[in-house]
Amino acid sequence: MAKTSIFDILFTIMKEITKSQVKELAELARLGLTEQEIVSLAKEMTTILDYAQALDEVDTEKVKPTCQTSDLRNIFRDDEVSVSEISIEEKLQNAPMREKDFIKVKKVLE
């Protein structure tokens, strides 16, 4: 890379994924992990990301990212209401908790 950003520096210093980082990430991903899971994830993620550093040697200065390969642009359609042949009962059958025709959730505010 031509210019060194603060991230590049951080990145080289911080080669190891720490337990506290794993905890922070798990918080973001809404995953409640056990202590054992945290320890093994820190190790595994370090190995995998270390392997991914092979990409550092590729010069991508002038390269645009590829997000997808269909080469299609946004596809629009008219927002028309269609009548569903699926009953409300059927639509709610998979909900773990319900009350009448609603999906119920746990308490949001204390």
Place this chain on the structure above:
Amino acid sequence: MPNITIAKLNKIFEQKKESPSLYVRACLKKIDEVEDDINAFVTVTAPEGLAFAKESDQRMATNKRKSKLDGVPVGIKDVFCTRGIRTTAASKMLDSFIPIFDATVVRKIKDAGGVIIGKNNCDAWAHGASTENSDYGVAKNPWDLTRVSGGSSGGSAAAVSAGECVFSIGSDTGGSIRQPSAFCGVVGLKPTYGRVSRYGLIAMGSSLDCVGPIANTTEDIATVMEIIAGHDEKDATTADRPVPKYSQRLENTIKGKKVGWVTEFAQMGLNDEINRALENARSEYEKLGVEFIEISLPHAKYGIPVYYLIQPAEVSSNLGRFDGIKYGFSADSSDNLIDHYFKSRDEGLGAEAKRRIMLGTFVLSAGYYDAYYNKAMKVRTLIRGDFEKAFESVDCILAPVTPTTAFKIGEKAQDPLQMYMADIFTALVNLSGNPSLSLPCGLDSQKLPIGMQIIGKNFDEETILNLGHQYEKMTEKSNWRNFKKVL
């Protein structure tokens, strides 16, 4: 005895020699006999299948068959929504999930008269290369029950190989159709990105996921593709272009076709026996006047690192919807909403899904996005460019599918990175978007199937199917084709 094909069934049904019900019952019987050993299905839908088969019998009797798939027993990988039939993605998270709609590919097969007899086992959420990540147990290889069937569509490939169904529909994000097909000695196609609708497929990596068939022959693959390919307004990534009559070009001459031979691949951990099998296939093709041209994919070696940054990023996003609220597993011990999310996801998701969610969350997080995710997307551009350049001088590319043949159950289960390496020759093609056909090209010294892939230009499935079919015809009498597998 070789497995029955769609082509053979059609001859039988056209002449009204036997009824679809007979073959559906035969498959169900086979399932009864071998499932304890193979475990290729999460759910078997015998009553529904038999009822559907009866309708098919009627249509055959009154000359009203809907298509070449009418009355053909089919398995569906358990990541496709099937209305009224449990769909688990092989994860306990969806153990009791009953979809309220059919995936487009399922609807098309039903409309064509195909008889769905069950949902095939796979790695949970299609994460893996061995089905060892399935919460319903590993799907074993019919050629050697101590070995994996591959993954993630391992149940689909094992079921077709063992004759439990005549074809199956799988999904391929980094090799999940092609690799198990190679391991189980059957044929699998990853179509061009956008060729087959993914509506109703439980999404894994949305810029990579492709839907395609696994069958006994290339001819059968072509037949299924004619039914399942095409534009779908419910999947905006599908291409709005006509679907070719794939089976009509199978007999075209392949003389003068130019096939690329990738110089880098032999140095990428490829096992000698597979390399030799590929060279043999090359000589067979040369006898038919096919010209081989050495090509270079200089960025091929970055395929795995790029894939294992982009794919987890997309996984972390796609698995965000499994929150224990609308459907799926729900932890009951929590007393507030946030806690409910944490507990439901922790208890419902398995180790590999968590690993990918965590990796994906990391590479997408502020501060690391540019260094990892964006970098990977840029190298993806270079990989795609390599293929585009190669296809300026060749019609298709002949390549290995896997670095080794089917490995032992447990051999790689404890080492995620080793497992990821199983995708080294396949994930590249998901990154570029091209179609690729995986088909058997021999056996190794342990009598395990070896596969090769023929990678085509975008939306040119016809050429690779043509080459696959011609290879099968040419090697029809080869000794390795008649070797009897364990089941």
